[in-house]
Amino acid sequence: MAMNLTRRNFLKTASIAAASVPLSRVAAKAESGVVKKPLAAPGSFKNTKTVVGGVCEMCFWRCQLVGKVRDGRLLKLEGNPKSIDNGVSLCARGNGGVAMLYDPDRLKYPLKNVGKRGEPKWERISWTEALDICGSKLKAIVDQHGAKSIAVFPHGSSAKYPMDFFERTVGTPNVSEASFFQCRGVRDMAYITTLEIAPDENVDMANAKVIFLTGSHLGENVHVSHLKGYLKGLERGAKLVVLDPRFSAAASKADIWVPIKPGTDTAMLLAIMNYLVENKKYAVDFVEEYGEGFEQFAAGIKEWTLERAAAECEVPAAQIKQIADLLAANMPNVAIHPGRHVTWYGNDFQRERALACLTGLLGAIDVKGGLVKPIGPKGLKGTNWPQSEGHGEGNLREMEDVHHFHPPGTPTELIRDAAISGQPYPIKGCVIWGQNMIQTLPGQEKTIKMLEQMDFVLCADVMPTDVTMYADILLPDCSYLEKYDYIKSGTQWDLSAEHQQYIAPRMALVEPGFERKDCVWITNEIAKRMGYGDKIPVASQEEMMAKVLEGAGLTLDKIREEGGIHIQPGEAPYGKNDYLIVHFFSEDLGEYEYPAIPTYIPVEPPPAGYMRMLYGRTPLHTFNRSINNPWLIHEAPINPVWVNDKVAARLGLKNGDTVRLVNQDGVESRTTTVVKVTPGIREDSVYLYHGYGTRNKEMTFSVDKGVDDSSLITKIAIDPETGAHGLRNNFVKLVKVG
Amino acid sequence: MLPVSLVSLSCPRSYIAAVQNPMLQASPSTESCQSHQTPEEASRLVDMYTLLSQLMRYPEESAIVTAMVEAQIELAGALDWQREAEDVRQWRQQCPDLLHDLRLEYTRLFITAARRNTTVPPYASVYLDSDALLQGRTTERIHDFYRSCGYELAAESEPADHIWLQLNFLAALARDANFEAEEQFLRTFFRPWFVIFKEKCFQATAHPVYRLTLILIDFFTKEEQ
Numbered sequence: 001m002a003m004n005l006t007r008r009n010f011l012k013t014a015s016i017a018a019a020s021v022p023l024s025r026v027a028a029k030a031e032s033g034v035v036k037k038p039l040a041a042p043g044s045f046k047n048t049k050t051v052v053g054g055v056c057e058m059c060f061w062r063c064q065l066v067g068k069v070r071d072g073r074l075l076k077l078e079g080n081p082k083s084i085d086n087g088v089s090l091c092a093r094g095n096g097g098v099a100m101l102y103d104p105d106r107l108k109y110p111l112k113n114v115g116k117r118g119e120p121k122w123e124r125i126s127w128t129e130a131l132d133i134c135g136s137k138l139k140a141i142v143d144q145h146g147a148k149s150i151a152v153f154p155h156g157s158s159a160k161y162p163m164d165f166f167e168r169t170v171g172t173p174n175v176s177e178a179s180f181f182q183c184r185g186v187r188d189m190a191y192i193t194t195l196e197i198a199p200d201e202n203v204d205m206a207n208a209k210v211i212f213l214t215g216s217h218l219g220e221n222v223h224v225s226h227l228k229g230y231l232k233g234l235e236r237g238a239k240l241v242v243l244d245p246r247f248s249a250a251a252s253k254a255d256i257w258v259p260i261k262p263g264t265d266t267a268m269l270l271a272i273m274n275y276l277v278e279n280k281k282y283a284v285d286f287v288e289e290y291g292e293g294f295e296q297f298a299a300g301i302k303e304w305t306l307e308r309a310a311a312e313c314e315v316p317a318a319q320i321k322q323i324a325d326l327l328a329a330n331m332p333n334v335a336i337h338p339g340r341h342v343t344w345y346g347n348d349f350q351r352e353r354a355l356a357c358l359t360g361l362l363g364a365i366d367v368k369g370g371l372v373k374p375i376g377p378k379g380l381k382g383t384n385w386p387q388s389e390g391h392g393e394g395n396l397r398e399m400e401d402v403h404h405f406h407p408p409g410t411p412t413e414l415i416r417d418a419a420i421s422g423q424p425y426p427i428k429g430c431v432i433w434g435q436n437m438i439q440t441l442p443g444q445e446k447t448i449k450m451l452e453q454m455d456f457v458l459c460a461d462v463m464p465t466d467v468t469m470y471a472d473i474l475l476p477d478c479s480y481l482e483k484y485d486y487i488k489s490g491t492q493w494d495l496s497a498e499h500q501q502y503i504a505p506r507m508a509l510v511e512p513g514f515e516r517k518d519c520v521w522i523t524n525e526i527a528k529r530m531g532y533g534d535k536i537p538v539a540s541q542e543e544m545m546a547k548v549l550e551g552a553g554l555t556l557d558k559i560r561e562e563g564g565i566h567i568q569p570g571e572a573p574y575g576k577n578d579y580l581i582v583h584f585f586s587e588d589l590g591e592y593e594y595p596a597i598p599t600y601i602p603v604e605p606p607p608a609g610y611m612r613m614l615y616g617r618t619p620l621h622t623f624n625r626s627i628n629n630p631w632l633i634h635e636a637p638i639n640p641v642w643v644n645d646k647v648a649a650r651l652g653l654k655n656g657d658t659v660r661l662v663n664q665d666g667v668e669s670r671t672t673t674v675v676k677v678t679p680g681i682r683e684d685s686v687y688l689y690h691g692y693g694t695r696n697k698e699m700t701f702s703v704d705k706g707v708d709d710s711s712l713i714t715k716i717a718i719d720p721e722t723g724a725h726g727l728r729n730n731f732v733k734l735v736k737v738g
Numbered sequence: 739m740l741p742v743s744l745v746s747l748s749c750p751r752s753y754i755a756a757v758q759n760p761m762l763q764a765s766p767s768t769e770s771c772q773s774h775q776t777p778e779e780a781s782r783l784v785d786m787y788t789l790l791s792q793l794m795r796y797p798e799e800s801a802i803v804t805a806m807v808e809a810q811i812e813l814a815g816a817l818d819w820q821r822e823a824e825d826v827r828q829w830r831q832q833c834p835d836l837l838h839d840l841r842l843e844y845t846r847l848f849i850t851a852a853r854r855n856t857t858v859p860p861y862a863s864v865y866l867d868s869d870a871l872l873q874g875r876t877t878e879r880i881h882d883f884y885r886s887c888g889y890e891l892a893a894e895s896e897p898a899d900h901i902w903l904q905l906n907f908l909a910a911l912a913r914d915a916n917f918e919a920e921e922q923f924l925r926t927f928f929r930p931w932f933v934i935f936k937e938k939c940f941q942a943t944a945h946p947v948y949r950l951t952l953i954l955i956d957f958f959t960k961e962e963q
Contacts (some may be wrong), residue, residue: 002952005817006962007783007957007958007960007962008775008779008962010817010957011775011779011782011783012776013816015815015816016782016812016813016816017812018812018815018816019808019809019812019816021808022786022805022808022809022812023785023786023788023789023805023809024785025794025801025802025805025809026785026788026802026805026809027784027785027788027789029799029801029802030788030791030792030802031807031892032892032910033791033891033892033893033896033900033902033903033904033906033907034884034889034892034903034906034907034910035890035891035892036888036889036890036910037883037885037888037889037890038887039886040885050909057775070878071878071881072894073873073877073878098871099869099871101873102872102873102874103871103872104857104859104861104864104870104871104872105857109796109849111845111849111850114842121842121846122842122845122846122849122850123838123842123845124796124841124844124845124849207935254822302774304770307892313914336783348742484813511894513872513873513896514895515895560781562778571810599742630869630870630871631869637808697856698850698857700856700857719835
């Protein structure tokens with residue numbers, strides 16, 4: 001046949017006849033993708049609509065959104081003008097939600113791994129097949145080894161419903177949330193132990209006279225309403241004190257920046273408190289009324305003179321005194337920020353205890369500018385999976401009698417060790433929901449070992465993150481823009497403004513595309529197949545939301561009519577805590593043989609030739625969660641490693657040089673990054689953004705970009721009180737490439 | 739006849755660049771569109787587009803896979819593409835489970851990449867829109883074109899610019915003998931991205947069925963010389 005044969009000539013030829021039989025068989029069976037429909041006037045679907053009810057989850061601050069939607073497509077996200085929280089403001093990540101929604105790399109269909117864990121070969125399968133496999137595999141594991149043989153690693157609002165199912169109804173105690181054990185659990189437990197208050201980040205910065213930050217990422221981690229309070233406080237004249245080995249965004253705004261030696265914050269806090277006590281510059285009446293064990297505390301911290309702390313922290317004694325005097329002069333209206341991501345050195349409970357004690361010592365609780373719990377709306381109660389008899393049996397933490405001040409769940413390291421050793425019992429099933437454990441947990445080799453020994457690994461996620469490479473079944477979850485699964489509530493961010501409360505249920509802005517399903521549907525279908533069909537608490541995500549709103553006399557429809565957010569009058573929050581107590585000395589801690597007063601526990605210094613690896617946030621990403629976002633990665637494509645200028649000169653490194661990182665155990669980074677030479681970091685440390693260096697090739701926008709700092713955290717530190725990880729105890733050197 | 743609204747569809751720069759590519763420029767057809775096809779040819783064209791559209795869908799049924807492969811081999815033979823026909827024939831002989839094998843390859847190539855490879859997403863917007871996302875402006879224009887010709891998506895779950903839907907739409911146009919719209923759709927929407935897509939697929943797959951499918955699509959959608 002001629003080379004220049006045209007379609008038309010070909011269609012005329014008789015030679016095509018041989019194909020006609022199979023062609024007709026195909027045609028007979030073929031489903032049509034398009035159907036005849038008379039042309040409708042474009043006005044009926046072409047007007048851009050504003051869809052209300054969005055609640056962001058690019059990070060976990062959960063700003064309220066509206067979506068500009070045309071013809072079912074989300075074009076743009078904006079802050080909900082009704083919001084008294086973020087208002088019309090959204091951060092870069094919030095805006096980037098559109099690109100998350102339509103990222104071509106997102107998970108679209110249920111997948112079965114017909115290759116190896118870690119080297120997956122995927123086959124798209126039907127939901128029925130996927131759910132049947134999940135149900136039968138998980139049931140078989142429970143039948144053979146008991147509920148405790150299932151480990152669950154959840155993260156984000158989508159993971160709550162499945163987590164509750166496995167923890168309460170199936171009954172496994174082996175649930176470990178990254179938000180607790182690799183982030184904020186330490187803070188909450190230290191404050192609960194000290195002040196009997198879960199602090200969140202409830203410091204009234206907008207009305208503070210001094211804002212005191214320890215290693216904060218304010219401005220680099222953009223939580224909109226939180227930043228509004230912080231900036232309002234600065235605008236109103238608050239003095240800002242920042243302890244950070246690095247010249248952070250907050251340090252750049254500080255009145256006093258303390259480039260403190262990493263790991264020594266507690267020593268400095270103790271010296272500040274000792275100075276305040278010795279000079280009677282603390283809130284004497286407040287401490288008398290609400291303090292417990294103050295004398296033991298005062299006696300115990302006596303050794304922490306300004307000079308001793310100055311030597312330990314490598315900070316001038318005069319600067320510590322200056323800070324202490326500043327706090328004393330402005331108490332009680334001082335915001336001692338409890339921090340957020342606080343799992344640093346494995347001695348973090350003590351630092352958080354010290355922060356809580358300092359708050360108490362200054363009487364900075366329940367007053368303007370202090371630690372103040374806003375009074376949010378009441379009545380929001382939900383429904384949940386019923387607790388089974390014998391749920392929680394085989395609690396590893398109780399069996400080992402450790403980490404008595406742990407946040408909810410089981411410390412991750414205990415689960416991982418038990419799974420690897422098979423002792424005291426086998427852990428053979430793994431449910432990973434929205435958590436990329438490869439990047440959240442230190443010791444990647446251990447995580448992989450744990451996953452490899454499982455009989456079954458189920459992952460549900462929005463993106464094909466690194467850990468999904470280890471799944472047997474990978475399920476496509478709805479993103480926050482396609483579902484109903486969370487109710488954000490609170491008050492206006494400036495506690496001195498008109499008191500208002502809000503209730504903002506997350507509503508889908510667009511339909512879930514492809515074959516994505518929401519967590520309620522997926523969990524219910526798995527529950528039915530595991531034999532828990534009669535325990536299902538709600539039939540759908542909308543019903544779950546309706547039940548929670550019912551208690552506040554609201555419905556989704558009503559709130560939608562109100563613009564996506566229900567607003568009602570609020571209450572003044574100051575002076576409302578009748579049961580205030582400050583445990584300067586904690587008998588509870590003493591009973592379990594932990595230090596009963598806040599205590600400084602030194603950390604190992606870097607070996608010669610190495611620097612401590614510190615990590616943090618770029619305002620453009622929520623760690624690895626948003627790393628593949630096509631818009632965001634375009635703006636922040638790599639995580640440069642900050643190196644002190646003097647160190648760089650000694651090492652012969654220039655700005656922009658390409659380097660590989662090698663840690664103290666000889667582990668090399670798989671990928672490279674570039675050097676950022678700056679005087680804004682101590683000589684003993686380097687710093688880079690966490691969440692880069694994705695290995696999964698399915699994340700096509702982010703794969704191999706920057707360096708994965710987690711891969712270099714091979715030395716594992718555990719906070720004794722809580723069992724949480726300490727993630728900044730590893731050391732690196734830089735090796736120039738090329 | 740095409741509705742007026744279609745005329746106002748503007749092309750983004752990327753389209754224009756693609757259309758202006760001399761490789762894609764064809765000399766104007768000497769025949770008018772309306773007299774282009776006999777009913778028999780049109781009916782064959784419907785069959786071709788239907789086959790190609792089904793080949794670019796995720797394979798679900800053994801029987802239809804067998805028929806598609808058979809048809810593909812016959813067509814390649816008729817076109818004198820002996821090597822391609824032979825490759826598919828050999829694959830058919832040696833492969834113990836045609837459906838499973840195609841599902842794996844489809845998943846790997848179009849849904850989720852295996853190691854050392856990249857996915858080739860089968861959506862036009864990824865190739866034509868500047869931010870390479872799904873549900874982009876291209877998706878909307880293509881969806882609007884379907885509507886302007888009196889068609890709507892049967893289900894909303896896949897974006898309108900998935901290749902299988904575009905080929906399916908072309909089958910519908912051929913069935914309606916709306917060759918003017920077919921030609922315009924091919925020129926304005928389909929070819930500008932398909933040529934890029936085809937090249938990427940050729941780099942990413944050695945599978946004889948998908949390689950042959952792509953050259954068949956190319957043959958049936960290319961402007962006539």
